[in-house]
Amino acid sequence: MDYSLEQSVGFMLGFTYRKAAALLATRFKPYDITTEQFSVLFNIDKGEGVNQKEVASRVLKDQPTTARIIDLLEKKGWVERRTSEQDRRAYLLYLTAEGKALIDILVPIEREMNKELAEGIPEDQMEAFKHTLSLINRNL
Template sequence: MDYSLEQSVGFMLGLTHRKSAALLASQFKPYDITTEQFSVLFNVNRSEGVNQKEIAALVFKDQPTTARIIDLLEKKGWVERRTSEQDRRAYLLYITKEGRALIDILVPIERAMNKKLAEGIPEDQMEAFKHTLSLINRNL
C-alpha cells in the first residue's frame, strides 16, 4: 500500500488549520478572546443588526455554541442584544464601542498572521491556492 496520511489533503488542511489557529490564539490571548469568539465578534461588527441564527450560519457553528459565545461576548461588554422592533420576541446583535475598539486591534493581528502564512509564496500561487480551497469548500 503506497498511501501516506501526511499527504492526504484532509490531513494537511487539518494540520495547517490547527497550527494557524494555535498561533492566532496565542496572539489573541492578551486580549482575553479566542479565535472562535473573534469570528463571532467580527461578523457582528460586519453585519450589525443580525440575529443569532444568522451569525451561527456565518461562522459555521451550531446555534447553542453560537449562543454561548454571544453570551460571553455580551458579558465582556463587546456585543449587546437589542429587542427587534419588528418582532418583540427576537433579539438583534450589535457591537459596542469597546467591541469595535477590540476589532480595530485584532484585525491587524489577524492580517499580519495571514501575511506570515503567505511569506515566500508568489502571489499568483497564493491566488491559485485560495481558488482551490474555495473549490474544495464547494465540494464539501
C-alpha cells in the same frame, strides 16, 4: 500501496488549520479573546443588527454553541442584544464601543498573520491556492 496520512488533503488542511489557529490564539491571548470568539465578534461587526441564527450560519457553528459565545461576549461588554423593532420576541446583535475598539485592534493582528503565512509564496500561487480551497469548499 504506499499511502500516508500526510498525503491526505483533509489531513494537511486540518494540520495547517490547527497550527495557524494556535498561533493566532497566542496572539489574541493578551486581549482575553479566543479565535472562535473573534470569529463571532467579527461577523457581528460585518453585519450589525444580525440575529443569532445568521451569526451561527456565518461561523459554521450550531446555535447553542453560538449562543454561549455570544453570552460570553456580552458578559465581557463587547456585544449587546437589542430587541428587534419588527419582532419584539426577537433580538438583534450589535457591537458596543469596546467591541468595535477590540475589532480595530484584532483585525490588523489577523491580517499580519495572514501576511506571515504567505511569506515567500508568489502572489499567483496564493491566488491559485485560495481558488483551489474555494473549489474544495464547494465540493464539500
